[in-house]
Amino acid sequence: xxxVLRRDNLNAAYHRVKANKGSGGVDKMSVDELxxxxxxxxxxxxxxxxxxxxKFKPVRRVEILKEEKGKFRKLxxxxxxxxxxxxxxxxxLTPVYEPQFSDSSFGFRPGRKAHDALKQCKAYADAGYxxxxxxxxxxxxxxxxxxxxxxVLSRSIKDGAVISLIHKYxxxxxxxxxxxxxxxxxxxxxxxxxxIWVAKSN
Numbered sequence: 199x200x201x202v203l204r205r206d207n208l209n210a211a212y213h214r215v216k217a218n219k220g221s222g223g224v225d226k227m228s229v230d231e232l233x234x235x236x237x238x239x240x241x242x243x244x245x246x247x248x249x250x251x252x253k254f255k256p257v258r259r260v261e262i263l264k265e266e267k268g269k270f271r272k273l274x275x276x277x278x279x280x281x282x283x284x285x286x287x288x289x290x291l292t293p294v295y296e297p298q299f300s301d302s303s304f305g306f307r308p309g310r311k312a313h314d315a316l317k318q319c320k321a322y323a324d325a326g327y328x329x330x331x332x333x334x335x336x337x338x339x340x341x342x343x344x345x346x347x348x349x350v351l352s353r354s355i356k357d358g359a360v361i362s363l364i365h366k367y368x369x370x371x372x373x374x375x376x377x378x379x380x381x382x383x384x385x386x387x388x389x390x391x392x393x394i395w396v397a398k399s400n
Contacts, residue, residue, distance in 0.1 A: 199359035202290050203244055211285035212236070215278060223277030224258045232278045247283070250359065254280050254367050287364065294354050344368040 201207065215229060222228050227235065236243070246252040257274035264271050276284065292308060299307065304315040319330075348365045355361055 199248060199357060199363075201357075202286050202360060203247065207286055207289055208282070211282050211289060214285050214289075215281050218281075220278075220281075221275060222258075223275050223280065224256050225277050227278050229278050232282065235279065236282075243279070247363065248359070250362055252283070252363070254283075283363075284367075287360065290360075291351075291355070298354075 212232065215232065219229055243252070255277045257276050257280075260273050260275060261270040262273060263269075296307070302318070304310045304312070304318075347368060348361060351364060352361055
């Protein structure tokens with residue numbers, strides 16, 4: 199966890215979150231309010247993360263219109279503090295996993311963009327390939343086995359505190375209620391769902 203919480207790594211994460219802008223999460227804190235918040239609560243936040251007591255906030259549910267008429271894509275917007283922590287973790291994991299990824303993968307990778315994928319497609323066409331297969335895994339991130347992901351991460355990441363923090367974010371059950379997704383431990387999931395059913399019926 200020490201690598202993730204290094205001052206230079208956290209500073210870089212802050213600047214990345216700041217540059218990405220974006221709207222606030224359920225606590226309505228804006229990106230511009232992040233630095234004053236960190237100035238006041240930095241030590242408390244670091245201690246919570248180090249002690250394994252930090253709890254990610256629910257994400258704010260929004261819907262954006264897809265290219266297909268009448269269809270919407272559901273997005274979850276984390277709080278800016280959670281985005282900072284996620285970015286700090288990502289910066290430390292990227293050098294570990296980048297070498298393991300396929301050379302044919304271009305999405306959401308540093309130094310790679312859509313134009314690079316198009317150049318690769320042209321190279322295939324010039325080499326004589328004539329068929330294109332277009333596939334999409336529907337709602338992949340909603341359905342992928344999170345515990346399996348954590349197991350895969352554990353093969354390369356030996357810092358148990360980092361794995362625990364990622365596991366906490368991934369494995370909790372998410373329930374949406376009035377535009378907010380609540381993270382609930384799996385053993386409490388059914389109980390929380392029953393509470394929602396009761397609330398909806400009233």
